[in-house]
Amino acid sequence: MEKIIILGSGPAGLTAAIYTARAGLSPLVLEGGSPMGLLAQAARVDNYPGISVGTSGFELMLAMHTQAEALGVRFEYEEAVAITPLPNDEGFSLRLSSGEELQTEAILLAMGASPKPLDIPGKKEFEGRGVSHCAVCDGMFFKGKEVAVIGDGEAALIDAEYLAGVCEKVWLINKHSEFTAPPAILERVVPLKNVAECNQTLPLQILPSEQGKSVGGVLVRNLNTSEEYTIPVAGVFIAKGGGRNPNTLWLKDLVDLDENGFVIAKDGITSQKGIFAAGDLVSGTIKQAITAAAAGCTAAFAIGKFLKNKA
Numbered sequence: 001m002e003k004i005i006i007l008g009s010g011p012a013g014l015t016a017a018i019y020t021a022r023a024g025l026s027p028l029v030l031e032g033g034s035p036m037g038l039l040a041q042a043a044r045v046d047n048y049p050g051i052s053v054g055t056s057g058f059e060l061m062l063a064m065h066t067q068a069e070a071l072g073v074r075f076e077y078e079e080a081v082a083i084t085p086l087p088n089d090e091g092f093s094l095r096l097s098s099g100e101e102l103q104t105e106a107i108l109l110a111m112g113a114s115p116k117p118l119d120i121p122g123k124k125e126f127e128g129r130g131v132s133h134c135a136v137c138d139g140m141f142f143k144g145k146e147v148a149v150i151g152d153g154e155a156a157l158i159d160a161e162y163l164a165g166v167c168e169k170v171w172l173i174n175k176h177s178e179f180t181a182p183p184a185i186l187e188r189v190v191p192l193k194n195v196a197e198c199n200q201t202l203p204l205q206i207l208p209s210e211q212g213k214s215v216g217g218v219l220v221r222n223l224n225t226s227e228e229y230t231i232p233v234a235g236v237f238i239a240k241g242g243g244r245n246p247n248t249l250w251l252k253d254l255v256d257l258d259e260n261g262f263v264i265a266k267d268g269i270t271s272q273k274g275i276f277a278a279g280d281l282v283s284g285t286i287k288q289a290i291t292a293a294a295a296g297c298t299a300a301f302a303i304g305k306f307l308k309n310k311a
């Protein structure tokens with residue numbers, strides 16, 4: 001019987017792992033399909049205190065992971081698929097995607113909330129053949145070529161900045177009249193000579209190349225003039241979603257969820273005794289690394305108190 005199993009190794013899960021390890025609770029972390037979480041995809045993180053300017057999300061998350069390992073946290077590259085309460089409040093049985101069953105006294109849900117994909121014709125068809133959601137992961141495939149970034153926020157600008165260093169030209173397609181990003185990022189990205197801003201431009205379709213096997217361009221509409229035209233690019237990076245999806249349907253009979261599927265929790269405590277929650281999957285939270293890490297810390301204290309009272 002484990003004392004605490006943490007689902008997720010993003011900032012929330014790793015912070016909780018560090019705190020519970022230091023409290024002697026010997027946590028086991030299940031990393032799921034995205035070890036080190038969403039932030040590991042960020043080309044650059046400028047808003048997490050204490051890191052050097054230009055640190056990538058991967059570097060930051062690797063540092064957290066290494067710190068947790070050094071404190072004795074155990075990791076498994078597994079995904080949880082079902083949780084069943086054991087009789088007499090003894091804890092929970094946790095089924096993994098491999099079929100293995102684990103037992104634990106407490107569980108921390110720190111599985112994050114994946115960005116909902118942007119729905120645009122051609123996107124699904126060319127996923128992995130020119131359409132990407134991760135500039136850092138896939139940018140090098142388009143070295144010396146022209147690419148488009150679709151988005152209007154901080155993530156789009158950071159992706160454009162990264163890709164400008166790798167690609168011949170970056171077309172930044174934004175349906176609004178301006179970008180919603182902090183001035184410091186705008187000041188860095190807007191002057192870049194190989195970044196072309198296409199504001200008030202709606203992406204309509206991702207088009208095939210002549211051979212039809214990869215991306216050849218993006219069909220767009222200028223929202224001022226209604227003119228439709230094609231921007232010829234070899235790659236399209238999607239930095240805009242339709243909100244977040246917490247992937248919690250499988251927990252709906254176990255803990256209270258809000259109408260969008262986010263877990264309802266206060267100070268890490270959910271409606272189910274012994275199940276805790278932290279980070280982006282919690283209802284009403286700010287979806288940032290620092291808030292996820294702070295929530296992981298708060299939940300770790302709640303878990304410690306719960307296990308102490310149970311003993």
Ligand SMILES: Cc1cc2nc3c(=O)[nH]c(=O)nc-3n(C[C@H](O)[C@H](O)[C@H](O)COP(=O)(O)OP(=O)(O)OC[C@H]3O[C@@H](n4cnc5c(N)ncnc54)[C@H](O)[C@@H]3O)c2cc1C
Binds near residue numbers: 039041044
């Ligand atoms: C491109 C991009 C750039 C960003 N840039 C910034 C930034 O500059 N600054 C900032 O503060 N925030 C940024 N964010 C947001 C930030 O990444 C998130 O707010 C943060 O990662 C949330 O942390 P989390 O621990 O709640 O979840 P996540 O980081 O999403 O981690 C979730 C973890 O849960 C695991 N998991 C999922 N399902 C299961 C399961 N069933 N069983 C076991 N494990 C599971 C996943 O594999 C993953 O390890 C960015 C996000 C993106 C996508």
